[in-house]
Amino acid sequence: MASSKNININLKVWRQKNAKTQGAMETYSLADVSTDSSFLEMLDQLNEQLIGEKKEPVAFDHDCREGICGMCSLFINGQAHGPEMGVTTCQLHMRKFKDGDTIYVEPFRSKAFPVIKDLMVDRSSFDRIQQAGGFVSVNTSGNTQDANNIPVPKHDADRAFEAAACIGCGACVATCKNGSAMLFVGAKVSQYALLPQGKIEAATRVQNMVRQMDEEGFGNCTNTGACEIECPKGISLENIARMNREYLKATLE
Amino acid sequence: MKLDSKIPAGHISTKWTDYKDHLKLVAPNNRGKIDVIIVGTGLAGASAAASLGEMGYSVKAFCYQDSPRRAHSIAAQGGINAAKNYQNDGDSIYRLFYDTIKGGDYRAREANVHRLAEVSVNIIDQCVAQGVPFARDYGGLLDNRSFGGTQVQRTFYAAGQTGQQLLLGAYSALSRQIGLGHVKMYNRHEMLDLVKVDGKARGIIARNLITGDLERHSAHAVVIATGGYGNVYFLSTNAMGSNVTAAWKVHKKGAYFANPCYVQIHPTCIPIHGTNQSKLTLMSESLRNSGRIWVPKKIEDAEAIRAGKLKPTQIAEEDRDYYLERRYPAFGNLVPRDVASRAAKERCDAGFGIENNATGEGVYLDFSTEIEKKGKEMAYIQGDHNPSKETVIKLGKQWIEEKYGNLFTMYEKITDENPYETPMKIYPAVHYTMGGVWVDYNLESTIPGCFVTGEANFSDHGANRLGASALMQGLADGYFVLPYTISDYLADDIRTGHISTDLPEFVEAENDVKGLIDRLLEVKGSKSVDQFHKELGLIMWNKVGMARNEQGLKEAIVEIAALREEFYNNVYVPGTAHELNTELEKALRVADFMELGQLMAVDALQRKESCGGHFREEYQDAEGETLRDDENFKFVGAWEYKGPEATQAVLHKEELVYEFITIAARNYK
Numbered sequence: 001m002a003s004s005k006n007i008n009i010n011l012k013v014w015r016q017k018n019a020k021t022q023g024a025m026e027t028y029s030l031a032d033v034s035t036d037s038s039f040l041e042m043l044d045q046l047n048e049q050l051i052g053e054k055k056e057p058v059a060f061d062h063d064c065r066e067g068i069c070g071m072c073s074l075f076i077n078g079q080a081h082g083p084e085m086g087v088t089t090c091q092l093h094m095r096k097f098k099d100g101d102t103i104y105v106e107p108f109r110s111k112a113f114p115v116i117k118d119l120m121v122d123r124s125s126f127d128r129i130q131q132a133g134g135f136v137s138v139n140t141s142g143n144t145q146d147a148n149n150i151p152v153p154k155h156d157a158d159r160a161f162e163a164a165a166c167i168g169c170g171a172c173v174a175t176c177k178n179g180s181a182m183l184f185v186g187a188k189v190s191q192y193a194l195l196p197q198g199k200i201e202a203a204t205r206v207q208n209m210v211r212q213m214d215e216e217g218f219g220n221c222t223n224t225g226a227c228e229i230e231c232p233k234g235i236s237l238e239n240i241a242r243m244n245r246e247y248l249k250a251t252l253e
Numbered sequence: 254m255k256l257d258s259k260i261p262a263g264h265i266s267t268k269w270t271d272y273k274d275h276l277k278l279v280a281p282n283n284r285g286k287i288d289v290i291i292v293g294t295g296l297a298g299a300s301a302a303a304s305l306g307e308m309g310y311s312v313k314a315f316c317y318q319d320s321p322r323r324a325h326s327i328a329a330q331g332g333i334n335a336a337k338n339y340q341n342d343g344d345s346i347y348r349l350f351y352d353t354i355k356g357g358d359y360r361a362r363e364a365n366v367h368r369l370a371e372v373s374v375n376i377i378d379q380c381v382a383q384g385v386p387f388a389r390d391y392g393g394l395l396d397n398r399s400f401g402g403t404q405v406q407r408t409f410y411a412a413g414q415t416g417q418q419l420l421l422g423a424y425s426a427l428s429r430q431i432g433l434g435h436v437k438m439y440n441r442h443e444m445l446d447l448v449k450v451d452g453k454a455r456g457i458i459a460r461n462l463i464t465g466d467l468e469r470h471s472a473h474a475v476v477i478a479t480g481g482y483g484n485v486y487f488l489s490t491n492a493m494g495s496n497v498t499a500a501w502k503v504h505k506k507g508a509y510f511a512n513p514c515y516v517q518i519h520p521t522c523i524p525i526h527g528t529n530q531s532k533l534t535l536m537s538e539s540l541r542n543s544g545r546i547w548v549p550k551k552i553e554d555a556e557a558i559r560a561g562k563l564k565p566t567q568i569a570e571e572d573r574d575y576y577l578e579r580r581y582p583a584f585g586n587l588v589p590r591d592v593a594s595r596a597a598k599e600r601c602d603a604g605f606g607i608e609n610n611a612t613g614e615g616v617y618l619d620f621s622t623e624i625e626k627k628g629k630e631m632a633y634i635q636g637d638h639n640p641s642k643e644t645v646i647k648l649g650k651q652w653i654e655e656k657y658g659n660l661f662t663m664y665e666k667i668t669d670e671n672p673y674e675t676p677m678k679i680y681p682a683v684h685y686t687m688g689g690v691w692v693d694y695n696l697e698s699t700i701p702g703c704f705v706t707g708e709a710n711f712s713d714h715g716a717n718r719l720g721a722s723a724l725m726q727g728l729a730d731g732y733f734v735l736p737y738t739i740s741d742y743l744a745d746d747i748r749t750g751h752i753s754t755d756l757p758e759f760v761e762a763e764n765d766v767k768g769l770i771d772r773l774l775e776v777k778g779s780k781s782v783d784q785f786h787k788e789l790g791l792i793m794w795n796k797v798g799m800a801r802n803e804q805g806l807k808e809a810i811v812e813i814a815a816l817r818e819e820f821y822n823n824v825y826v827p828g829t830a831h832e833l834n835t836e837l838e839k840a841l842r843v844a845d846f847m848e849l850g851q852l853m854a855v856d857a858l859q860r861k862e863s864c865g866g867h868f869r870e871e872y873q874d875a876e877g878e879t880l881r882d883d884e885n886f887k888f889v890g891a892w893e894y895k896g897p898e899a900t901q902a903v904l905h906k907e908e909l910v911y912e913f914i915t916i917a918a919r920n921y922k
Contacts, residue, residue, distance in 0.1 A: 018832065036526040038667075044531055044783070051781045051836070056827050059835055061319065063492040065532050067663060068417055069323040084666075091666045116463055117833045124440060127320050131432035135425035136384045140304040140732050142375035144382035148339065151393025152386075161386040161411055164418060168322060197384045 006032045007099040011046065013058055014106045016115050023115065025104075035095040039082060040065060040072060042094050043105075060119040067091040067232065070167030073174070074119055075106040080171035080230040088169060088232045108174035112181070112217045123170050125216035126184060133208035134188045136197050156194050163190035165233045172227035172235075178219030183227040185213050186239035193246050203250035210247055256509070256891055256907045259693040260364040265913040266346075269368045272694075273737050277744035284309035287743050288472040288751070290457055291315070292444045292499050295324030296416075296724060297707025298478030299423035300731025306430030308736060310743075313470055314427070314436055315459055317443045317494055317838075322424040325480060325492040326727060329416025330537035330660065331400060332408035333724040335373040340397050344405040346370045351914060353722060356402040356589050357687070357715020358865035358881060359916050360512070360889070362909065364694060365712045372733040373725050377409055379732060385422040387411050400720035401538055402589035402921075408721045413537050413660040419724055423731070442468070444499040445766045445841065447475060447506045447703065450758045454503075454703035458762045462838060465831040467763050469754035473746040474702045474739055477503055478731070481686035481708040483516065485846045485853065486798075487790025489683035490522060490535040496842040497849050500690050500709050508698035509891035509905060511691035511711035513849065514857035517718050517866045518799050519684030520593035523667055523677075524608045524615040533682040534667055536618070537660055538720040541586045543623040543653065544677070546593070548605040548616050550574040555605045559613055565676050576600055580876075584921040591717045591866050591879075592921060594681035598799050599877060601680070608678055619676035624649030681799060685723060687714040687866065688856075691891040691907075695738035696730060699891075704739055706730035711889065716865025770830050773840045778823030782839045785820050789813065789843070789850055797854050802870040809854040814898060817847040851899035852892060859904060862886045883916055 008031045016023025030049065033042050040062050047057035063071040072089040076082035082092040097103065105119065113121040138144060152160075164187070172183035189206050192198025198205070221240055228237045261272040279287065287310050291302045294316040302314040318324065336349040350370040354361055377395070381387065387409050388396040397406040411418040430436040441462040448456040448469070456471035482497035483489035504510045521536045549555045550572050557563035576596055578585045588596075600606070601614045608615030628649025632640035640648075650673050654661065664672050690698050690705040692712055697704050707727040714722065753759075792812050796805035820843070828834040863872040863879035864886070872880040889907040892899075 034527050034529050037529050038531075041529050041531050045529055048781055048783060051825060051827060054825070054827065057836060059833060063318060063323055063494050064325060064328045065493060066328050066534050067666070068328050068414070069318075069325070069492065071318060071323045086662075087666055091663070093666070093669070095669060120833070123319060127322075127428065127431075127438075127440070130425065130428045133432075135429040136382065137429060138379075138382045140300070140307055140379065140426055142372070142379045142733055144375075144378045147337075147378045147381035147387075148394050150381075152389050153393050154389045154391050157386050157389040157393075160384075161388075161414075161418070164386050164411075164421060165414060167417075168320070191386065192384050195384050195386065197382055 005035055007035060007094065007097065009033055009097060009100070010102040012102065012104045013119070015058070015118055018117055019114055033094050035093070037094045038065065038090055039076065039092040039094065040090050058119060059117040062090060065090040068167060070169040073108045073121060073169060075108060075174060077104050080108065080175045081232055085229070086232060086234060108170055110173045110179040112179060113170060113173060123168070125218070126168050126170065126181070128216060129181065129185060129209055129212045130188065132212035133205040136192060137201055150196050152195060160191050160194040163187045163194065163235065163239050166235050167233055169232065171230045171232060173218065175226045175230040176219065177224060177226070178222060180221045180227070181213050181218040182221040182240045182243065183231060183235055185209050186243035187235045189243040189246055190239040193242060202246060203253050206243060206246040207250050254699060256691070256905050257693060258362065258907055259695060260362070261694065265363060265367045268364055269371060276737050276741040279740050279744050279747060281309055283747040285311055287311060287746055288313065289474050289476065289739070290470055290472040291476040291478060292457065293324070293477065293479035293709070294321035294427065295326035295478065295480055295707065296420055296423055296727030297709070297731045298476070299324070299420070299427045300728050301476055301478060301706055301735050302436050303423060303426035303430050304732055304736045305739070306435035309435070312430070312436040313439065313472065315439045315442045315444060317441065317462065319440055321427055321438065321440070322421060324420060325495050326420045326724070327417045328492065329724055330413040330535065331539040332398065332410035332415045332721040333376065333419060334400070334407050334721040335377045335409060335725070336370055336407060337374060337377060339395060340406045342405045344407045348405065349373060349407065352403050353713070353719060354715070354914050355919060356717055356719035358717055358879070358919055359715065359883065359887070359911065360864055360909065361713055361715030363911055363913055368734065369713050369726060369729050372729045375733060376725060376728045380419060380422050383422045383426060385411070385418050387418070398539055399542055399587060401541060401587045401593065402719040408539070410539065413539070413657060416724060419728065423728065443838065444502070446502050446762045448758050448762045449506055449700065450752065450756055453701045455752050456754065456759060458766050463833050465829070465834060467766055469759045469763060471752035471754045471759070473743055473749060473752065474704060476735065476739070477690065477703065477705045477709050478707050479709050481689065482846070482849055483683045483686050485789065485850045486683045486793045487786050488525065488530060488533055488794070490519060490533050493532060496845070498842050498845045500705070501845040501849055503690060503698060503700065503703055503705070505894050507700045507894070508703055509691040509893055510688070510852065511889050511891040512688035512856065513853040513892070514797070514860060514867050515687035515716050515865060516683060517590055517685040517687060518594040518681045520590055520597055520681050521618060521679045522682035523664065524680040525612055526610065534663070535682070535684060536664060536677065536679060538590065540618060540657060540660065543656070544586065544618040544620050545575055545622055546577050546586055546616055546618055547573040547575045548600045548607060552604050555607060558607045559609050561609045565607070565617055574605070581921045588921045589717060589719055594799060595868060595877070597681055608680070615678040615680045617676035618679045620653060620672070621676070624653060627652040685718050687711065687716060687718055691889065695741065696735055697738065697742065702742060704735060706735055716867055769841070769844070770837065772821070773824065773826050773837065773844070774830060776821065776824050776826070778825050780823050781825060782836055782843050785816065785824060786839070786843045786846070788816055789847060792816070793850050793853070797850070797857055800868045800870050801857050803858065806854045806858040810851055810900065813847060813851040813854065820844065820847060848897060848899065852902060855899045855902060856890055856892065860886055860890065879919070
């Protein structure tokens with residue numbers, strides 16, 4: 001059974017006014033944090049405290065708080081989305097911390113994710129990769145054939161779904177020593193490569209997406225596998241392998 | 254102004270087709286000369302932006318998030334309806350239409366809902382063609398399941414992440430258009446006012462959330478696709494940033510706001526844990542296919558559970574009250590959301606709630622029966638016709654994991670309880686708003702050139718929304734309705750030319766926005782924006798919530814007015830206007846929630862009947878079921894803005910005409 005209690009914590013939070021200024025760690029202490037609170041609710045509580053002291057609250061990205069929109073980020077005690085495996089920051093709960101803990105909170109750091117303010121970073125490079133080819137070029141007229149006319153083996157549909165479950169949060173990039181986006185791009189490439197609908201453009205898709213990924217300043221994959229471990233949605237390294245195969249195939253065609 | 258719904262004549266089954274055939278068109282070579290602004294990029298906005306971009310219009314799309322793919326449509330779990338009848342269980346366009354009208358408690362527009370049912374079929378085809386990985390059966394065909402309020406299996410799904418997959422599908426179509434240069438995307442921008450020129454919507458004032466700059470954007474038409482206003486309650490299942498501002502500004506500029514009191518309370522949310530809670534999390538309604546809802550039969554058992562002295566698994570089968578199965582044998586656990594929510598409230602109010610925290614509110618959603626049933630089935634499939642209990646449970650849990658695994662994991666992360674071992678605890682929470690900007694059959698508001706799609710409009714759901722119909726409406730509006738109706742409007746604009754943002758109307762609107770921002774920053778009071786938002790939310794939940802009565806509504810109207818006055822005198826917004834300022838963003842939204850909240854109470858007060866999500870305690874039958882008053886209230890209540898006090902608003906009525914459906918009492922027994 002869930003047991004609720006309150007703890008006191010110390011926070012070391014990265015504060016940075018904007019992209020142009022230098023940032024620094026600030027220290028805060030926060031009392032009476034319910035262990036049933038999520039990590040973001042704890043930050044809400046910190047912000048209420050700061051506002052009460054007429055100080056500027058900490059800016060951080062968040063929205064659905066259900067682990068699905070991919071907007072929350074944060075490097076917590078040196079880990080993307082914090083110490084718990086398989087969760088986003090909004091689904092990390094304070095019961096994972098102990099009374100008196102000191103918690104380090106930093107933005108996702110990567111060349112392709114510039115800091116906007118405090119803990120917020122700009123992840124629009126992911127959007128530009130998607131715009132380069134992460135789609136099936138079907139028009140939106142609705143005049144397509146009946147959906148059951150192309151049966152998709154359950155196994156393929158399930159694997160495509162698993163790849164499509166990527167929420168584009170950027171934890172893979174943030175945790176990678178090379179700042180590589182290959183888990184994200186691999187997931188997108190895989191989703192379409194596994195489905196009959198996406199096969200026609202498979203070669204141009206992977207080439208365009210990889211080109212854009214390089215232009216955005218992401219690093220390369222050296223098979224360390226940290227991305228897979230830190231991914232809140234369990235996106236597998238298989239997707240990187242599949243992307244490499246697709247890429248090789250495309251260059252040979 | 255007289256409300257003209259512009260519903261075309263003719264038989265319901267051919268209305269839309271005939272109407273489409275006679276709408277004006279814009280030739281492909283002229284579309285590039287026409288600008289369209291779309292605000293919001295969830296299912297309704299992204300699908301509209303992608304479609305209009307592809308047609309060749311010059312589109313600008315705006316969202317407050319850092320990327321369109323964050324829109325809250327992404328959180329929808331259960332599924333999307335379509336009248337495909339793949340399961341051969343008697344489904345048809347008519348039956349989807351009928352279920353939706355009945356589910357909406359006969360307060361939706363027949364013609365709109367029929368059109369929705371018609372195009373539902375194309376939505377699935379379109380999404381599959383885009384590479385949306387819906388669940389498949391072992392033959393490679395699309396799988397279906399049931400949702401509340403229906404007796405057929407017409408819901409298409411992708412595990413518990415259907416909204417995510419559909420949104421990513423629409424986002425990919427939008428991304429393609431952005432890549433091609435047909436759509437210009439403005440992330441981290443928030444619309445703060447509508448600009449009208451000569452009575453027509455001709456642009457918006459948007460705030461760049463990173464720099465704080467106010468920007469003027471002009472267009473020949475403006476589409477509002479910004480979702481619902483459930484966050485007026487502070488605690489809801491909506492994303493934290495979901496807000497009413499764009500829709501409300503449009504309302505203040507002349508668009509009528511319809512049925513604001515119709516709020517859907519979703520029956521299966523995770524109960525509140527404490528005072529620091531920021532939002533609520535939904536557990537998909539699809540779980541009701543496999544879960545049985547109950548509370549203890551004996552009040553002393555309920556008390557012991559709340560005190561933490563008894564566990565649900567220790568309550569014997571005969572001591573459990575499966576109250577939905579008891580009260581509604583035909584639909585059982587799959588009654589519509591409003592019915593299930595009220596039934597849960599009724600049991601908790603009677604003292605049978607099970608949550609062991611201060612609220613005491615909660616009921617069980619129990620999977621043990623299903624685990625045994627499916628476990629046995631799986632054992633049989635594997636050739637084991639005499640399985641041990643252990644094997645049955647193990648296989649049953651595997652089955653559940655495959656079908657609902659991500660939901661079970663999410664529940665465990667939030668509550669720290671394992672729902673495979675102990676029943677889930679659930680309680681109703683604010684989820685979806687059926688009210689919204691009034692639109693005609695063309696999805697056009699009472700402001701010419703201002704169109705409103707998806708949850709932001711009022712049109713398709715009546716007083717209650719059945720499950721798996723929100724995703725359907727968002728995509729129907731964006732992919733298959735708006736492209737036709739907006740073209741009809743834009744056909745008159747091929748000679749207009751680019752609209753200058755130097756017009757005095759733009760200057761004035763920008764100054765108004767600037768004035769409001771400065772005013773909020775200058776208060777420098779002592780309470781945070783969230784404190785006000787929480788106070789507003791409490792008034793709304795207690796007095797304009799799951800059940801309303803005359804006295805409470807009258808109190809709410811007065812209390813909200815007082816709170817609003819205090820807000821403008823005592824709010825503290827730190828920082829400045831010319832930077833990223835999340836508190837300022839919230840303050841601007843809460844200011845609008847205050848005005849809207851009061852209108853919701855005003856609307857609920859005038860509607861002296863109970864229907865769907867609107868339950869007036871004075872109007873119920875002996876068994877606690879809703880008492881609708883079709884004679885006096887079979888209308889859409891559309892409010893005209895007349896000033897900051899909602900009590901100044903003027904009510905316009907659009908009578909609902911049912912030509913093809915016979916109105917009956919809503920019976921799920």
